Amino acid sequence: MKWFRKKGEQLIKPSIKEHQAEKLEQLGSQLASLRQEQGLTLDDLVVFTRIPRRLLQAIEEGNLNDLPEPIYTQGLIKQFAYALGVRGGEFASHFPIGSQSVGVQSPWKGQAIPQLRPVHLYLFYIGLIFCSVNGLSQLLNHGSLQANDRQVQPKSVTKSSKQEIANNRLVSKKENQSVQIGVTLKASSWISVVTDGKIAFEGVLPQGSSRTWNATDQLTVKTNNAGGVLVSVNQEAAKEMGELGKPQEIKIAAVPNL
Numbered sequence: 001m002k003w004f005r006k007k008g009e010q011l012i013k014p015s016i017k018e019h020q021a022e023k024l025e026q027l028g029s030q031l032a033s034l035r036q037e038q039g040l041t042l043d044d045l046v047v048f049t050r051i052p053r054r055l056l057q058a059i060e061e062g063n064l065n066d067l068p069e070p071i072y073t074q075g076l077i078k079q080f081a082y083a084l085g086v087r088g089g090e091f092a093s094h095f096p097i098g099s100q101s102v103g104v105q106s107p108w109k110g111q112a113i114p115q116l117r118p119v120h121l122y123l124f125y126i127g128l129i130f131c132s133v134n135g136l137s138q139l140l141n142h143g144s145l146q147a148n149d150r151q152v153q154p155k156s157v158t159k160s161s162k163q164e165i166a167n168n169r170l171v172s173k174k175e176n177q178s179v180q181i182g183v184t185l186k187a188s189s190w191i192s193v194v195t196d197g198k199i200a201f202e203g204v205l206p207q208g209s210s211r212t213w214n215a216t217d218q219l220t221v222k223t224n225n226a227g228g229v230l231v232s233v234n235q236e237a238a239k240e241m242g243e244l245g246k247p248q249e250i251k252i253a254a255v256p257n258l
Contacts (some may be wrong), residue, residue, distance in 0.1 A: 016096060020070060024096050025062030027077060032060040034084045048083040051076055070097040115251045171216040179219045182236050184210045186229030187244075192221040215254060 003058045036043065040061075046053050055076055058066035067073045074095045082088035109114075183191065185205045193201040195215040206213065213219060227244025233252055242248035 008194050014096065017064075020096055021062065024059065024064050024067075024073070026064045028060045028090070028097060030094065031077075031080055031084065034086065039083065040084075045080065045083055047077045048217075051079060056080060070095070086157045142240045178211065178214055178216050180214045181219050181221060181252065182210065182212045182232035182235070182238065184230040184232070184238055185228060186230060186240075187225060188214075188226035189223050191229060192220075192222040218251060218253050220249065220251045223247065 024097035078092035081091040196217045226242025226248035229241045230238040232238040
């Protein structure tokens, strides 16, 4: 059996513009409900999506005339849905952008849309801020360490130089100080001479003999006949060490040479 249409009767289909307006109203209403359930304002969504507030409001209100070309509108819907935790690509695909067959029932009608808060966005921002602060901190610490190294190095060199100069002065002072003792025997006598802690001579010297010893720190002379030994310190006038026949010990420390 064949069906014929009466002459002049036409099958009326909604235009693509009308279909887009209808779909936008459905999708916008769902997005507005999700936003309100999550306790977000349009201003919050502006921060998350970087979409002007007037365009977000036009999507929610289904105002197609205030939106750009359909292809761009579909992209805005996709970003809007992502910010609310919905699969933006799948959600926005139901907004027609060209000549498409018109379905009787929206596939989204009666379906539960996953309600996810945009926690991932907060975590992403927190991670980004943490990485930035950590990188800046490491950069500043590295620069501070380099600056400290530059400051410490000259100080270390200066300190080392001062210590070296002090040591040189000490050595120089020791080299420039000395003591000299000359011994002349008036009578045969036993004597002992210690220079800088070491025995330089120990024994009996005959009458009329003369000997000389030098030391850089200290010089010690002992004898068992103080009156028979004449001692001259640093080429000064010789003097008897003491009384004849008695023991005597003298210690003379070195003095700097002028």
